[in-house]
Amino acid sequence: MGQATSGYLLQTGRHSILLDCGSGVLGQLQQYTELEEIDAVVLSHYHHDHVADLGCLQYAARVLMDLGQRDKPLDIYGHAEDGNFAGLTYHAFTRGHAIDTDTPLCLGDVTFTFQRNVHPDPCFSMRVESNGKVLAYISDTQWEDGLVQTAKDADLLICESSLYNEYKGVVSGHLTAGEAGRIAQEAHAKSLVLSHLPHFGNHADLVAQAAGVFNGPVELAETGKIWEL
Ligand SMILES: [Zn+2]
Numbered sequence: 001m002g003q004a005t006s007g008y009l010l011q012t013g014r015h016s017i018l019l020d021c022g023s024g025v026l027g028q029l030q031q032y033t034e035l036e037e038i039d040a041v042v043l044s045h046y047h048h049d050h051v052a053d054l055g056c057l058q059y060a061a062r063v064l065m066d067l068g069q070r071d072k073p074l075d076i077y078g079h080a081e082d083g084n085f086a087g088l089t090y091h092a093f094t095r096g097h098a099i100d101t102d103t104p105l106c107l108g109d110v111t112f113t114f115q116r117n118v119h120p121d122p123c124f125s126m127r128v129e130s131n132g133k134v135l136a137y138i139s140d141t142q143w144e145d146g147l148v149q150t151a152k153d154a155d156l157l158i159c160e161s162s163l164y165n166e167y168k169g170v171v172s173g174h175l176t177a178g179e180a181g182r183i184a185q186e187a188h189a190k191s192l193v194l195s196h197l198p199h200f201g202n203h204a205d206l207v208a209q210a211a212g213v214f215n216g217p218v219e220l221a222e223t224g225k226i227w228e229l
């Protein structure tokens with residue numbers, strides 16, 4: 001109850017970047033930062049559970065600019081492989097920028113590299129590096145060997161875990177908890193956060209299934225949780 005879908009606020013001390021903007025994110029976000037402090041948004045893909053609040057955030061950028069509380073448009077990064085990309089630009093208030101797997105994205109002291117996922121629509125995982133620390137965010141995908149490279153030596157791996165192990169092969173386009181654990185183990189990640197959790201069953205089973213493969217700490221994502229790297 002009261003939980004949001006995907007949305008992660010990354011703060012480096014110099015920059016505030018939002019990764020995905022699902023339902024419930026905008027309300028949560030304002031408990032941790034002023035909206036005018038957000039420098040950029042980086043989107044994994046355009047499914048509703050990752051972008052539902054984006055329109056409201058774009059409108060907030062407009063209001064803030066109209067009030068003189070924001071002096072530049074909000075930069076929004078997402079793939080340009082379908083018609084959703086055009087919606088990232090909203091008059092002079094937000095600007096859309098295309099991401100791809102060939103071009104690292106540098107936003108101040110933060111560098112992103114992207115990995116193409118295996119999902120029904122184009123979707124990208126991201127490796128985020130700043131000040132010698134690595135955050136890996138593996139968004140909606142089924143198993144793909146390259147995911148291990150994206151998570152290599154990550155200080156924190158946030159990995160989608162839509163499925164209990166029993167559903168491997170039954171539902172495509174998503175990872176099981178055991179596969180999330182395998183990525184963390186093979187990548188030598190320091191810690192694993194399971195996110196994008198199923199809507200049924202006992203989530204403690206997900207932790208047990210991931211921990212059966214990964215030797216490091218495993219926890220569940222939860223609205224409002226904060227990690228310091
Ligand atoms: Zn999706």
Ligand SMILES: [Zn+2]
Pocket residue numbers: 047049050140196
């Ligand atoms: Zn999703």
